Amino acid sequence: MIRFPQPLQPGDRIGVTSPSSGVPQALWPRLEVATQWLRDRGFEVEVGDCMDGDSSHVSAPAVARAGELQRMLTDPGITAVVPPWGGETAIDLLDLLDWDALAAAEPTWLVGFSDLSTLLLPLTLRTGWATLHSPNLMDTPYAAPEGLAHWTEVAGATGSVTQHESGVHRTGGFDDWEADPSPTAYRLEGRGAWEVASGDEIEVSGRLIGGCIETVHHLAGSPFGDVPGFGQQYAEEGLILYLEAAEASALDICRALHGLRLAGWFEHANAILIGRTEAPASGEFIQREAVLDALEDLDIPIVFDVEIGHVPPQLSLVNGALTHLTVLDNERTITQELG
Template sequence: MIGQEIRYPAPLRPGDRIGVTSPSAGASGAARERIDFCIEQLRADGYDVVVGELMDAVGITSGPAQARADELTEMLCDPTIACVVPPWGGETAIDLVDLLDWEALAAAEPTWLVGYSDLSTVLLPITTRLGWATLHGDNLADTPYVVPDGLLGWREVAAGTGPHVQRDSGLFATWVRFEEDPRATAWREVGRGSWGLHGAASLDVTGRLIGGCVETLANLAGTPYGDVAAFGRTHAEERLIVYLEAGGDDAPTICRNLHGLRLAGWFEHARAILIGRTNAPDSAQLTQRDAVLDALGRLDLPIVFDLEIGHVPPHLPLVNGALARVVVDGQRREITQHLT
């Protein structure tokens, strides 16, 4: 299926139907209270929300792999559903990628799929195999948080073709624990910072976005579900901007994973690499930044560090497949996405 041009779902509008299902981890207790609040908020904003059967935290996933794959396929193929947003990621969404009905998906019109973390495992192959644009941004649990200055909410990005301009927010934040307040809407600030550029004095590049969470995507490299090298060849004229973020693995593990992506050809058609902020641990001998440079520094590509694209909120939504321009020059730090 690789080789198709990017197809964008219809712009998301209030009144549209949003599907909620758990392709990876489910929710219970205070976590389910949070998800119920998020659904309530979407409905208050005018969306018609349909909730799937697979939502409970019965184990490490919300149910058997085939059942999760079937429910996700059904929602993505349903012409009445404009967008599917899971509650959050999890650990083992890789168990369903080969169980999705890829032929049915290929025959359907594109539907927005939104999320990050373990959902990267599904977002990336839907873009590389089907040519559907997918949205790496907030999960459902994050959606009620107020969007900081400079950034856009995922619904704003999904609502039109752009140009969607986002700028360095300068904010490092964290979540409010569900047990403390399942109805929280304000990020808890923990610091300030900004994007940093390595390998160039300034940067102004354009390319197709592709990427996600390192820990989950590294397991797809070398399989039909993570063939970013082929995706790069398809878009060789425009080239790629590859973005990655570490969720929680230590620096040596991230280093190994990034080397694996490099050896799998993920950066052969890249113009730049974007790296998300992370709280993942360093080791005594290796920092997270040095892990990136050890694996990717030899590529002679500019690397932008500390973007809001991962497990340190707030979140800067990126659309897999979108044509993006990244500028880092003096005080100007921005990314512009065109959904065309």
């Protein structure tokens, strides 16, 4: 059974650690803006030791990063763990974590996206913990646009949460936090809608699971990426898989998706959500064609340009939640049952 962490409330303690890449000193002012944003809303914030972003592509040796993450996730006084951002090699923690201890502990919210998918996905698959794919700590001060819910709202919710297509997305690239660490509003000048590849209208339900294609596809066939087994466990309800490309070329994404298909990730899928992406084409071969090349023949509804991943804004998606997806001419919603 999926186990949901206790709802996040003012007064709760939030742990901050960097299980992948740390924060360079030049960006610590943005980190301080983000932690203060949480404190201003009544949360206590504990910043861990594994935060160095200047010495390497990781914040600390793998053993230290795994130990700090494990401690925070199993500390009953910490309600949520929110890393500053993703990185490159969170995969090196997977065989260092004590999965039996995590499975025996009361669940804690683990929050983030990008390379953090490498941890979110196995945590749900192996322990039954619900995990939260959403903006990371450094993005936390940004306001969610109309229709979307801020991750603190979803982590604090009971019952169900419904989010709507926002119809907008970021343009103009990332904010320069080194020059100005204070932004709290995305530049959302782009326009776009969720689009079913077949042109059909759909209403489907299933258990939600997914992440960043570049990181999670390496887990297929390992003990940490048994999505086919998760699908069998929830075969009666089926799955809704969500995937997003960060920066890999269309041909790389195509190969990765074919690999996931061959590994059985889509056998129990009722729908596949594909995040809006700015990842590059491979010559004339574009990202949408990469998805269709790998997945179109599965005869599963594919929904493009969903607010997932590296093009803000972002839906807050709970891995493991029973989810109801509606894509009609006059309604585009995703409702998650949190419990």
